[in-house]
């Protein structure tokens with residue numbers, strides 16, 4: 001099974017199944033001297049963690065309760081990376097594999113059961129094996145390291161839930177929009193709790209019906225210097241889109257004005273450039289001679305032109321479909337080809353969106369760390 005390694009210079013190999021002994025990642029290519037310790041990785045894993053069945057648990061999330069404690073096996077010494085491969089494992093503890101016995105010979109609608117079996121001829125049916133959302137812990141651990149690397153250059157990545165189960169959060173510009181609130185509620189919505197009641201009620205209704213919902217994660221990255229992204233196949237937006245669509249349940253990505261661009265006009269959509277003061281985040285080495293510092297009056301491009309960052313915030317949205325494992329009765333077939341009625345057991349998210357927020361941030365960090373290292377050669381030439 002290939003496709004478990006991501007990145008060109010900042011390379012991450014992730015491993016592990018939902019109900020195996022452990023999941024984790026090996027990061028090769030992270031420069032030496034980056035601040036990394038267990039707490040930095042644990043903080044990001046904590047954000048991804050399911051809510052458990054505690055009263056304050058995230059209402060949209062599975063009741064699986066994992067400690068998600070990272071163990072750094074190599075590559076870090078006294079709180080700094082060594083420049084050697086960084087291996088991190090996260091052991092599985094809270095898995096009830098018996099819940100999945102019924103899925104051994106049955107294919108869940110909307111999940112990867114049949115396609116994996118059609119490809120490999122074998123599948124770990126327990127919790128979805130490697131096609132489980134739990135697979136993302138390795139990405140989040142690696143993303144924490146990438147975030148620490150990027151923060152040295154002033155890059156700040158923030159994602160939030162912008163719609164859940166068809167109910168939209170206030171958009172930037174709306175008086176009740178507050179990014180500061182996004183991490184203070186379990187839905188990760190940038191809104192005061194009064195504005196969340198409709199969504200909480202919708203999620204509860206879906207849960208009681210044994211159903212699930214989808215939604216959208218918005219991600220904004222500030223402090224991105226111009227010049228990140230490699231023509232032609234490794235454009236910044238292309239790599240980010242690949243990173244996002246590699247997530248389970250992700251069905252669409254749009255940058256800036258996105259799909260609405262198709263109905264616009266050049267005169268309305270083009271972001272008007274103006275000569276700006278060089279951004280303080282751009283060191284002289286990052287700003288080539290003879291190229292005027294430029295900024296833009298709007299950001300319909302979402303921070304990318306020609307696949308290269310233009311110094312504006314990166315802005316994109318990722319659409320997630322409803323969680324496929326639902327306890328509402330569905331029709332499917334089994335390995336013998338017989339029609340079966342299926343009620344999926346096990347513990348599942350009602351909506352992946354709040355838990356996908358830190359995962360989107362992690363994948364963004366992995367792409368940007370890689371793009372930073374790739375651009376280094378050009379900066380050194382200046």
Ligand SMILES: Cc1cc2nc3c(=O)[nH]c(=O)nc-3n(C[C@H](O)[C@H](O)[C@H](O)COP(=O)(O)O)c2cc1C
Pocket residue numbers: 062110111112131132133134136247248249250321323324325326347348349352355356359
């Ligand atoms: C953070 C996260 C959590 C997820 N949790 C679940 C879950 O509890 N149950 C489930 O059936 N799918 C869950 N998924 C989605 C499945 O992994 C995904 O739908 C499945 O692998 C099929 O892939 P596809 O939807 O991309 O085609 C989750 C995905 C993510 C990113």
